[in-house]
Amino acid sequence: MKRRLTLADIADTAGVSVMTVSRVINDKPGVSDEVRQTILALVESMGYRPNQIARSLVTEQTTSVGLIVPDNTNPFFAQIARGVEDAAYALQYSVFLVNTVENPQREFDALDSLWQKDVDGLIWCSARVSHEVLEAQISRFPAVVLLNRELTEPPCNTITINVNDRHGARQAVAHFLAQGRRRIAYLNGPEHSVSAHRRLEGYRDAITEAGVPFDEGLVDCCLPDTDSGYDAALALLDRCPNVDAILAFNDLVAIGAMQACQALGRSVPQNVAVIGFDDIPLATIIKPQLTTLHVDLRHIGESAMRALLDKMEEAACPSAILIEPELVLRDSA
Amino acid sequence: MKRRLTLADIADTAGVSVMTVSRVINDKPGVSDEVRQTILALVESMGYRPNQIARSLVTEQTTSVGLIVPDNTNPFFAQIARGVEDAAYALQYSVFLVNTVENPQREFDALDSLWQKDVDGLIWCSARVSHEVLEAQISRFPAVVLLNRELTEPPCNTITINVNDRHGARQAVAHFLAQGRRRIAYLNGPEHSVSAHRRLEGYRDAITEAGVPFDEGLVDCCLPDTDSGYDAALALLDRCPNVDAILAFNDLVAIGAMQACQALGRSVPQNVAVIGFDDIPLATIIKPQLTTLHVDLRHIGESAMRALLDKMEEAACPSAILIEPELVLRDSA
DNA sequence: TTATATTACGTTAGCGCTAACTTGTCTATA
DNA sequence: TATAGACAAGTTAGCGCTAACGTAATATAA
Structure with missing residues (x-):
């Protein structure tokens, strides 16, 4: 593995300052079209990609979210996870997947680890913890989508999605x-x-x-x-x-x-x-x-991810989504 | 969300330098037992957790790995993902889950995004890309476990796991x-x-x-x-x-x-x-x-994660694991 | 006694990036 | 011609952490 290219490498070969390159990378104004094209071409040919870690440290955004499920092999959660990941891909986010396997300790560790990883948001399915723990944990994250869990006084950063x-x-x-x-x-x-x-x-x-x-x-x-x-x-x-x-x-x-x-x-x-x-x-x-x-699980997953992004962008009022299940008559009844 | 505690906060209230706190957090020598206990107590009571992002920037380790699968709702990959996540939890790693849905563009984007996220390793299931692309991508990561894919000249950072x-x-x-x-x-x-x-x-x-x-x-x-x-x-x-x-x-x-x-x-x-x-x-x-x-899929997932960690720690020689499937006679044949 | 190691810290610098400010240049207007 | 404004840059500082080095105090050896 060769050393990673940095902004400075691009800046040096282009003969400009790092900020100019940074502006181009982030599609911000203040750079002439000519210089912009030169840098863009250089970025392309040298294969530069920004270091998300470094960027995250200063912007305090990681473009990644956490997804906590009891068990990803359960088709219920597998479908939801798929919906979340599909939407995350479209929105250019990455998803940390964590299983709790109905184990309180592991659920707690999951939250701790996601928080240390500085996720921008959390999709928490079927939280089994007590009400107090739930509220305390939610307050640690910028935005949270809660699946299958109601809240009497939902905090501003929270959206609940429940099936009726x-x-x-x-x-x-x-x-x-x-x-x-x-x-x-x-x-x-x-x-x-x-x-x-x-x-x-x-x-x-x-x-x-x-x-x-x-x-x-x-x-x-x-x-x-x-x-x-x-x-x-x-x-x-x-x-x-x-x-x-x-x-x-x-x-x-x-x-x-x-x-x-x-x-x-x-x-x-x-x-x-x-x-x-x-x-x-x-x-x-x-x-x-x-x-x-x-219940359209994949759709729920997608909605969860999109709603989470909305909350991350403006933590307006709390909101709750209720999904209506529909009886499908087949052979067993 | 209140401001995050930093090493400096702990150092200030303890009346020591940040390095002393850093040493305690990372369980490194050079701190007296007395000071160590004081700081440990402070960390506990104030609820400090290190910021992984900042740590990653300097150590160039993220304690997270990428898992690429065609589709996590396919029970085959769901079981593997579960095994990977179980082992990752035990090893204190986090897992980025990405689906490729048999789409080359999405597979490429997945690799790019995981690389930008600076994952310490990659578990890549059923790669559909050409041999050249495969080798080029592998060389971008510190360590890679390849599932269901053979390599004529496996690079040092790679382990292949195949079913016979x-x-x-x-x-x-x-x-x-x-x-x-x-x-x-x-x-x-x-x-x-x-x-x-x-x-x-x-x-x-x-x-x-x-x-x-x-x-x-x-x-x-x-x-x-x-x-x-x-x-x-x-x-x-x-x-x-x-x-x-x-x-x-x-x-x-x-x-x-x-x-x-x-x-x-x-x-x-x-x-x-x-x-x-x-x-x-x-x-x-x-x-x-x-x-x-x-085929014991969960076990394969666990082995993949553990093998990946081995490779991350010392990129010794390449290695290949072959799993023997076993015919289970039931009713359909 | 003096030279040398050891312990327990503190200090400095820098990872790669961006926010905020500063500087220089060109143009439009009075 | 003077002057302000717009634009295109560059400079500086710092996000939170750790590696590497510096330093003072004590312990050990010759």
């Missing part, structure tokens, strides 16, 4: 009820997940409003993956054999639940109807195809 | 042959993929060595996703209705192929046996469960 989980869960339950199903179970997600709480609320409200008594035994928690969904559904069907519908926290849990039904000889949707959440690509790949609440 | 694609494809074909199948098709991946070429070689060699004539009509290319696999398989089965086995470039293509078989009324594995490649989580989720060549 309550409404989504209600739609699913309404669909079950319309089919005449009454023993409707809910396999919920992680205990500290905000989405999980909201979906549970929607489920309970829809059930009770329809005059069906809420039965704690029909609700259980599990991790948001296929295996956990499988285990939880197995236990559920053992405990309450007359269940005729399962709403799942997300598509992965729904798929696990369908597999459990099949393993127990219950056919889907005849004996047990299943509805998932998110509409990940897998939903149309498995058989029976999964009825689910569609 | 030829052997994998041979195993699959051998399994088909042992079952008495003779009309064995191969749905290959992207044209510029090195893995695709190697798997094709393994397929052809195994076929011809068994005395079965190689038939070009039984080979086709497609993008490495389910939809493309579906379309390609549909066309294939239309062209050559007597196909009795399909080897797919990867699991996603294999799943698309299975769906195409089902759509055409061909049962898997009775009429057509299917074998995939990679063993992504999906392989055990779909029905029939996919027989495939298992």
Whole structure:
């Protein structure tokens, strides 16, 4: 690796001062067209690229953002990450990806490290920390987009993006009820997940409003993956054999639940109807195809990145975005 | 956001020079235990964290690496990314994630941007660029791990990690042959993929060595996703209705192929046996469960990151790692 | 005792860049 | 001709940190 070219190298060969080159590089006024062309040609032929580190030190901008997700192999977050990265590329930003793997220590370390790296903004998905920690951390960053987390008093530098989980869960339950199903179970997600709480609320409200008594035994928690969904559904069907519908926290849990039904000889949707959440690509790949609440995850990722940039440019008022999920009827319900 | 604390702030309140604080922060000798403890306590209570940007400018190290993948939503790369990030976390490094989406311009821009960000190393998956461009780019970085790409004269700063694609494809074909199948098709991946070429070689060699004539009509290319696999398989089965086995470039293509078989009324594995490649989580989720060549992707990601760090620390000799895939028999073949 | 090493600091300079100010030149206007 | 204004540069300083060197005080050796 040869020594990196600096502004001074270009300036020397062009016979001008570093500032003149800097002005050209940053497309700023105060340089004649003639000199500008000369320098531009030199930059091209010598292959000069500004050192972002040095630039960052003085401008206090790094053109990079942090993206915190629980697990990038979860298709839900993979799609969001893809959307964020696509938008970041278009906006000339770089993305630090960090997994928390549902581990508080690692989430904390992630925040610390991103802060030390001086990111211009942070997209924080499914923060599991307490309210106080959340606010304290947010205040350390210039701008933050919070996904799947509400804030009673959102700071100026923050945007929240939430899926209308309550409404989504209600739609699913309404669909079950319309089919005449009454023993409707809910396999919920992680205990500290905000989405999980909201979906549970929607489920309970829809059930009770329809005059069906809420039965704690029909609700259980599990991790948001296929295996956990499988285990939880197995236990559920053992405990309450007359269940005729399962709403799942997300598509992965729904798929696990369908597999459990099949393993127990219950056919889907005849004996047990299943509805998932998110509409990940897998939903149309498995058989029976999964009825689910569609959310355009890639779009959410892109919006998150673009909204973050807006906040970075002018930390105006706080703002909240609510995404409406849409029930997509397929084969499982 | 309040002003960031600097070394000088700590030094002032401690009544020492910045260098003394710097020595303590970096755990270097030349400070008495007493002063060291005082400063450590101050750092703790004031919540000081060094500014990585400033540190990077002088040390020319950023403790961050770049990870280039075609598409992070592809489970193959998602698993690898997860492995890389896990190892990076353990090693106190941060990871820039960049997608190329099979777009040469974007791949080029990604490299440029990572270079400007001064990453300490680069993990480059499935590089699609020409040999010359590859070598030129590698020479710009302190250390590079190349995944799925071979190098005739690997530079000192490079490690290549490859899956033994030829052997994998041979195993699959051998399994088909042992079952008495003779009309064995191969749905290959992207044209510029090195893995695709190697798997094709393994397929052809195994076929011809068994005395079965190689038939070009039984080979086709497609993008490495389910939809493309579906379309390609549909066309294939239309062209050559007597196909009795399909080897797919990867699991996603294999799943698309299975769906195409089902759509055409061909049962898997009775009429057509299917074998995939990679063993992504999906392989055990779909029905029939996919027989495939298992590769421990997460482990590859972790190894890549650790190997990269080794290279960064001492750019000794070049090295190459070869991963042996293992045929996992399930239901599809 | 004097010469030499060792320890525990402090001082200076500079990484590559940009913000803010200064200087010089040319032109337009009274 | 004098004078202000516009433009095209150059000069200076500093972002926060660390490498390299300097220095004073103490410890060790001859």
